[in-house]
Structure formats: C-alpha cells, structure tokens
Amino acid sequence: MKRTLWLCLLYLGLLAVMVIQADTSANLGKPMEIEFQYSKF
C-alpha cells in the first residue's frame, strides 16, 4: 500500500509539472503582425 502511495505521488508530481509548464493555446508568443502571405503560386 505504501509503495502504491509513493507511486501515486510520483504521477501527481508529473501532473504538477504539467500544470506548472502549461500555457494557453491562444498565446501566439509574438505581437500580431499584418498577415499577407500568399503561397499558392
């Protein structure tokens, strides 16, 4: 039981790392610029 709890803590730790690292997908990471590229030619 004790071993299982330790493992549980390990996985919760991994989840905690994910929470700490997480960022919103809407963060484009750069200022918006005028978007005129045409790549079909």
Added chain:
Amino acid sequence: MFKRTLGQHALAAALALSVAAAAGWAAVHLLALKTEAVPAAAPGIYIPNLGNTLDEQTRNLSRLSQALRTGDRLVILGSSELTSNDLRFVPYRYLADELQMPVLAYGHSGFQSLGMQFVLAALADDLSPASRVVVMLSPGWFDGDGGLGPDEFKEHANPLLPRLMRQPEGRAEVLRWLDAKADAGVFWSMAAEQAYVFRQRLASLWAPAHAAPAPEPEREGPPAAARVVDWDALAGEAQAAEQALMQDNRYAVRDEFFNKYLRTIPEGGKTAYQPQPLTGRDELRELAALMALLHQHGVEALFVMQPLHPMVFKDLDRFEPIQRQVADLCQRYAMRCMDMYDAPFEVGTLRDVQHLGELGWLRVNQRIAEEFRP
C-alpha cells in the same frame, strides 16, 4: 522503484488520473472564463484572439459579452483581412474614429466559420436581436473541403472549452470536430489549457487585489456625433489612395505585393483554388451551424463574401456552386448578406490578390452603416 509490479504502476496511475479527472471536472464547472465589468475602452478595438493571458482573455471576453448583450459596439469577426491596421478604412479605425460607431473586431488568419461559432456559442446567453454582428467570409475557406484546422481549434476553442461544454450547440460542434479531426496533440493542448487556467486561478489566491498592477489606461474615443457621409467622395479618396501604390504593374495590386509574389510568375494561368474538387463541404456545414446559432437567438448578422482578384485568377467561376449554397443559407437563416465576389471589380477594392484594400473596406463600411447605424 524498478521492483514495483506493473499492477502497482497501473493502480497508482489510475489513482492519479482519477484525481486529475476530478480536477478536470471541477475545472469545467468552476474554472470557466468569467465575464466581468470592464472599464471604458477606445471606440475601435482589434484583437486577433482572446489574448495571451487569463487576465487578457477575461477582459476581452467581457468586452465581447457586453458588446453582444447591449449592442453598443459592433462585433466584426473575420480572418487575415482584419490585420490591415495600416488602412484608413478598416472598420475598427474608420467606423470607430470617423463615424463614431464603436467596433470590436476579432480574428486573424485561419479564424473561420466554426471558430466564430465557438466564440459566439460561448457567449450564447448574450446573443439577442440587439446584437450587431458582421462576419467576413473568405472564398479560400471553402477550398477543397474547407473546415477549421487543428491549430485554430487550439487557439480559439481551448480557452472557451468549459463554457462550450455547457452550451448545447457549442458542445455538439466541439464533439463533432474532435471526432472528425482531433489528434493526440489537440487532446494534450486541451488538457494543458485547463491546467493553465487552474494554475492561474491558484496563483491569483496568492496575489492580493491591492498588489495587482493598475490596468492600462485606455485611449478615450472622440465624442459621439451625428454625421452625414458623402460615400461617393470617400470612394474617390479610397481608390486614389490604393492606386497610388499600384503604379508599376499590370494586375492592379500593390507594387510591393507584385514584386514579391507575381513578378516572376508567367502571365496567365494562375489559379485560386487547388486542383482537387471544390466542395467546401466541411466549411459549409460549419457556416450553417454559425448561422443557425445566430438565427436561434434572433441575431440578424451581416455576412460579407469577399472577392478574389479577377485580373489575376482564371478559375474564379469554380466557386459558383458554393456561392449559391451560401446564398441559400443566408435565405434559410434570414441573415443579411453582401456578395462582393460577383460585384463588378473596381481597382482599389483589393490591396493584393485576396485582401480588401481601402476601396473594398469603404464599400463594406457603407453597407454596415446602412444596416446597423442607429
């Protein structure tokens, strides 16, 4: 650790995932983006998406919510054409600054019908006949089968997921899209988004309100005033402004664009659409979902189908079946529609092969003013 059995790992992982699932359930119900009172803002606002941080997302969603609920601000949803912030007649500059019509424009490249449906579904309670909404449609969205891409889903839908899962039309479209197009990367980003919100909510518990940075002062807009607009005179000004930048090429596009993209291409034979069948099937279904949502809440939005350059492309008539279906949707859902694709081409309507120039935006502004100006 290496002496643990597989069963122990599985049990521990299951416990941890259960905790995570419980936290996710709490996130859906307790950590959804909230709307709140926002300070007065400049009359013309442009945002490419909800924002880079939870605070920005809350503020922008609140602005959108207020604009849709009260109709005090025109909401324009579009894609890359909205990034033309260098143009005098882009609506969030011209309508806001010269016509005293407050505008909130939302979107950038890749923001298509379904992305717009998500944003509006997340604020469905604010939609009413008072809402003033303009949707800028691009023919390119319908190329092939069309439809919202994964990157755009992540960018525009992820911050709104908890709200969307509580709204019937939004939930149905999210689940349908996930079933059709989602991969592991999308599901990971959805989990990461909720983890981000969870973390920010926790962090805010440690940051007392008095320690929060003061909100950025917003530019005051000009006072509201009734004005009579001479659209013909303005059209002359708009066309002259574009033509001045189109002196050195045969296509009536800006010289800068011509030199970069068209100069080395042999004349003739340029196609706007991919060789594969042009069905627009996915995009049409998503456009129908958007119109259905608006119709259900009594919003008579204006849909503007933008043109492609008839002096550059030779296959523009391939779009006709889609055009007819869009017109049918407009009729079925009682939306107001402006078709610039078929309108007689005026030099200056487009700045390049597909983005509205000064004259194009002026025509859109004129129609907006006719439809929505109180």
